[in-house]
Amino acid sequence: MKTIKLIIVLLLSTHFIACNSDDDAPGPEITPVVSKRIENLHAPQTGGQGQPVGGEFTKFDFTTGEITTSNIDWDIAFRGTTIAVNGGVVTGTTDEPARNGAAAAVILTNTFSEVKEAPETSLFTQDADGAFAIPTGSGNGWYNYNFQTNIVSPIAGKILVFKTRNNQYVKVEILSYYKDAPASPDGTVHESRYYTFNYVYNPNEGDKNLE
Amino acid sequence: MRRVFWVLLALKSTLYSQNIEHVKNTDSIVHQNLEEVIISATRTQRQLSSIPLPVILIPKNQIQKSGTIRLNEILNEQTGIITVADESGFEGIQMQGISSDYIMILIDGVPLVGRSAGNLDLSRLTVGNIKQIEVIKGPSSSLFGSEAMGGVINIITDTPKSETLNGSASFRIASFNTQDSNLTIAQRKNKFSYNFFANRLFSDGYDLREETPGQTVDPFENYTFQGKIWYEINNTLSLFASGRYYFQDQDLSLFFNNNTFEGTSDLDEWNVQVRLEHDLASSLKLQYELYYTNYKASELLANPLDNEVFSQSDFDQHLFRPEIRANYNFSPKKALTLGTGWNNERLNRTFFDEEIKFNSQYVFTQYDFYPLSKVNIILGARFDNHSEYQSQFSPKISIKYDITKNLSFKTSTGYGFKAPDFRQLYFDFTNSAVGYTVLGYNVAVDKLNELIDLDQIIDVVVDINALNTPLKPESSIGFNFGVTYTNDNFLLEANYFRNEIENLIDTRVIARKTNGQNVFSYTNFNNIFTTGLEINTQYKLTKNIKLLAGYQLLYAKDKDVLDRLENGEFFARDSESLETFRLEKSDYFGLLNRSRHTANLKIFYEIPQWDSSINVRINYRSKYGLINNTEGGNDILDIYDPFVNGYALTNLAINKTFKKNYKLQLGVNNMFDYTDIQNISNLAGRQIYGKMEIQF
Numbered sequence: 030m031k032t033i034k035l036i037i038v039l040l041l042s043t044h045f046i047a048c049n050s051d052d053d054a055p056g057p058e059i060t061p062v063v064s065k066r067i068e069n070l071h072a073p074q075t076g077g078q079g080q081p082v083g084g085e086f087t088k089f090d091f092t093t094g095e096i097t098t099s100n101i102d103w104d105i106a107f108r109g110t111t112i113a114v115n116g117g118v119v120t121g122t123t124d125e126p127a128r129n130g131a132a133a134a135v136i137l138t139n140t141f142s143e144v145k146e147a148p149e150t151s152l153f154t155q156d157a158d159g160a161f162a163i164p165t166g167s168g169n170g171w172y173n174y175n176f177q178t179n180i181v182s183p184i185a186g187k188i189l190v191f192k193t194r195n196n197q198y199v200k201v202e203i204l205s206y207y208k209d210a211p212a213s214p215d216g217t218v219h220e221s222r223y224y225t226f227n228y229v230y231n232p233n234e235g236d237k238n239l240e
Numbered sequence: 241m242r243r244v245f246w247v248l249l250a251l252k253s254t255l256y257s258q259n260i261e262h263v264k265n266t267d268s269i270v271h272q273n274l275e276e277v278i279i280s281a282t283r284t285q286r287q288l289s290s291i292p293l294p295v296i297l298i299p300k301n302q303i304q305k306s307g308t309i310r311l312n313e314i315l316n317e318q319t320g321i322i323t324v325a326d327e328s329g330f331e332g333i334q335m336q337g338i339s340s341d342y343i344m345i346l347i348d349g350v351p352l353v354g355r356s357a358g359n360l361d362l363s364r365l366t367v368g369n370i371k372q373i374e375v376i377k378g379p380s381s382s383l384f385g386s387e388a389m390g391g392v393i394n395i396i397t398d399t400p401k402s403e404t405l406n407g408s409a410s411f412r413i414a415s416f417n418t419q420d421s422n423l424t425i426a427q428r429k430n431k432f433s434y435n436f437f438a439n440r441l442f443s444d445g446y447d448l449r450e451e452t453p454g455q456t457v458d459p460f461e462n463y464t465f466q467g468k469i470w471y472e473i474n475n476t477l478s479l480f481a482s483g484r485y486y487f488q489d490q491d492l493s494l495f496f497n498n499n500t501f502e503g504t505s506d507l508d509e510w511n512v513q514v515r516l517e518h519d520l521a522s523s524l525k526l527q528y529e530l531y532y533t534n535y536k537a538s539e540l541l542a543n544p545l546d547n548e549v550f551s552q553s554d555f556d557q558h559l560f561r562p563e564i565r566a567n568y569n570f571s572p573k574k575a576l577t578l579g580t581g582w583n584n585e586r587l588n589r590t591f592f593d594e595e596i597k598f599n600s601q602y603v604f605t606q607y608d609f610y611p612l613s614k615v616n617i618i619l620g621a622r623f624d625n626h627s628e629y630q631s632q633f634s635p636k637i638s639i640k641y642d643i644t645k646n647l648s649f650k651t652s653t654g655y656g657f658k659a660p661d662f663r664q665l666y667f668d669f670t671n672s673a674v675g676y677t678v679l680g681y682n683v684a685v686d687k688l689n690e691l692i693d694l695d696q697i698i699d700v701v702v703d704i705n706a707l708n709t710p711l712k713p714e715s716s717i718g719f720n721f722g723v724t725y726t727n728d729n730f731l732l733e734a735n736y737f738r739n740e741i742e743n744l745i746d747t748r749v750i751a752r753k754t755n756g757q758n759v760f761s762y763t764n765f766n767n768i769f770t771t772g773l774e775i776n777t778q779y780k781l782t783k784n785i786k787l788l789a790g791y792q793l794l795y796a797k798d799k800d801v802l803d804r805l806e807n808g809e810f811f812a813r814d815s816e817s818l819e820t821f822r823l824e825k826s827d828y829f830g831l832l833n834r835s836r837h838t839a840n841l842k843i844f845y846e847i848p849q850w851d852s853s854i855n856v857r858i859n860y861r862s863k864y865g866l867i868n869n870t871e872g873g874n875d876i877l878d879i880y881d882p883f884v885n886g887y888a889l890t891n892l893a894i895n896k897t898f899k900k901n902y903k904l905q906l907g908v909n910n911m912f913d914y915t916d917i918q919n920i921s922n923l924a925g926r927q928i929y930g931k932m933e934i935q936f
Contacts (some may be wrong), residue, residue: 066936138809138811140811140820140821141819142822142824144824152265157526166752166756167756183813185811185812185813185820186811186820186822186873186874187820188820202819202820204813204818204819205818210818212815212818213815225818227819
């Protein structure tokens with residue numbers, strides 16, 4: 030957490046410039062999208078390797094762009110390779126946070142930059158009894174697990190699009206599961222359960238634009 | 241001379257040996273090739289140079305002068321043929337980019353069985369008693385049926401030549417305490433001939449990673465015995481019988497999870513072949529053949545401290561095959577071959593519930609004729625009826641056109657297939673360490689229901705009813721077009737090939753288990769092609785120096801992957817930014833374990849005044865991918881994935897003959913000590929050897 034770096038790039042769309050121009054007729058206020066990289070978000074877990082998995086999830090709030098300990102003001106949460114959303118109901122795993130928002134998720138197959146807007150609402154799912162909106166397991170959701178090397182690698186071309194608890198849209202590309210995002214992680218050298226990801230967050234409620 | 245081209249199936253034919261004598265005294269490449277007779281291409285005796293198919297013939301003197309001892313070594317030095325180890329370390333042959341599963345291996349015309357994950361390990365076969373090796377490239381199912389989809393390699397063993405008792409004994413010692421001993425005894429007396437051969441190979445093995453316990457290759461010892469007899473019963477009947485026995489014992493040790501496990505690996509193989517040749521008329525010959533083979537492999541690893549078994553596997557395969565063939569010559573240049581037979585196969589192995597039997601009946605025919613004096617056409621077809629899969633009809637046409645004495649074209653196209661094998665249909669395997677399960681196609685539904693009853697399955701991800709339609713045989717259509725130019729000192733052969741392969745069988749996930757692992761089963765899904773160019777040249781620089789060079793260009797790709805690339809469905813990760821980008825068609829390298837370029841250069845230098853010869857052989861293969869790097873984010877081999885570096889191996893051999901009957905050989909294989917510990921465990925470093933042979 031000590032190294033969360035803020036690299037806010039304000040993408041000044043022509044539309045945005047037009048809205049702020051004094052000469053224009055007053056229209057709805059559009060806040061620019063936020064592009065940010067989160068580095069080394071630590072998502073520890075207990076158990077695993079045949080033992081029951083447990084431990085608190087690390088919760089993240091797109092409104093502040095920070096991790097949070099709030100039990101209400103969070104959008105997504107991480108524990109090991111599992112990602113929960115603040116929407117739906119508890120899945121039944123131990124130590125998971127209660128869902129009290131309307132967050133949802135969908136996985137798209139595309140490059141990050143080519144996801145220009147969120148897909149239709151019907152494609153989003155929420156956490157449910159026995160199933161996370163972002164499916165767990167190698168090859169099912171956002172990562173592959175290699176049994177020979179014990180390496181978890183984010184699947185290229187998997188873009189996670191979330192609807193936040195406040196009905197805003199955000200796209201996320203997970204870049205690494207290892208501390209300091211090494212290009213070729215080595216399970217015996219690099220510490221795992223440290224997420225590095227890029228996201229583009231649109232603070233305007235219901236606005237699907239993601240560029 | 242034309243008569244020389246048309247010698248048909250007469251092992252004892254005096255006509256044939258006269259022809260050979262006739263051309264032997266000339267000394268050019270053309271005439272050397274004329275001497276060479278090949279039998280696998282048509283199942284009749286044909287002059288090598290007259291064959292309308294891409295073939296390679298490796299004669300005994302090349303095998304001997306090269307100082308090789310096992311079949312994989314000598315094949316590896318031929319254009320477009322490499323021996324490759326798959327990701328599990330099983331070694332097999334690859335030809336025109338087609339892997340070992342689809343290449344039939346024959347000894348004296350009858351097939352070998354006993355494959356590990358589809359690969360037939362050719363180091364099982366000694367070259368000590370080989371007369372010649374015949375390699376037919378392209379689909380040959382029209383004559384040989386299943387497995388001959390990518391080609392056929394036929395090993396022809398020695399026949400007795402002399403009326404007096406004769407033979408040879410040799411001993412070769414090499415690095416890693418590798419000892420190879422051979423004994424041959426043969427005689428041809430009146431109507432009776434016999435030939436006996438024995439080989440022993442022993443090695444301490446080698447270790448590429450001395451810092452870890454255990455060896456890369458554990459010590460092993462194997463023996464090959466072969467006895468053959470020929471007997472002329474009367475003018476029209478002759479009998480041939482052959483028996484071969486091979487066994488190997490290997491000590492195993494495995495270091496896993498901080499424990500050392502020890503055990504043994506044993507192989508036993510029998511082949512028995514009996515053939516009666518019946519000449520009903522000079523133009524009509526019949527052959528009745530019985531063949532039986534049994535291949536057994538067993539492996540046991542246990543903890544030496546408490547004798548707890550770590551792994552055990554047994555494999556016991558039988559093949560019984562009666563076959564009848566008839567050859568009828570309408571005229572010297574018009575021949576019809578008919579054949580029919582029955583394959584009875586049985587396999588019992590660990591991970592099978594019970595012994596599985598396959599039965600198939602087949603008929604084949606071939607019509608070989610010259611519609612014009614310079615045009616030879618061979619039409620062939622075979623029909624296979626099988627107990628387990630749909631019947632197969634395999635036609636083939638081959639044409640050769642001699643434009644001039646020196647220049648000819650040949651082209652062939654044919655259908656090939658490979659039946660789903662026992663493992664793909666009946667496997668029931670659960671990995672004890674990791675927990676995944678692999679099920680054969682025919683048992684998948686029942687086994688899956690058993691797992692469901694045991695509450696081991698979360699969900700089934702395929703439509704179970706769809707598993708009731710039978711698995712289809714893998715099939716291919718192969719096309720070859722070649723040009724041959726030859727003059728007294730020079731030979732050039734170029735061949736374009738393309739193999740379109742459909743219904744390739746591979747594993748897919750059919751269900752997810754509660755332990756987080758998957759259940760895999762086999763299905764038909766990939767459509768691939770291999771295409772490229774083979775070039776072979778021979779040049780007689782002087783009377784005593786001969787150069788041989790070969791090159792193969794190869795593209796081997798999955799057509800479904802190409803379609804999906806077109807749709808932009810594959811991504812990779814930038815190694816710097818770690819961000820995803822979309823792969824283009826041009827980023828796709830192709831199938832695993834295929835090198836774009838393979839090449840060889842051989843120089844044979846004779847020094848007659850010293851009764852000596854020296855040869856240098858260099859074999860090169862360019863870079864290739866060994867695993868799909870899923871870390872890169874996709875399961876195809878793209879140019880951003882890690883590759884195994886290309887490499888060249890240089891082998892050298894010096895031969896000297898003393899007093900006519902004593903031969904000394906010194907040599908070095910892998911002269912520049914190339915190893916790639918990470919990727920190529922079957923590539924030992926430099927090996928020096930010395931061999932002494934006595935002929936009597």
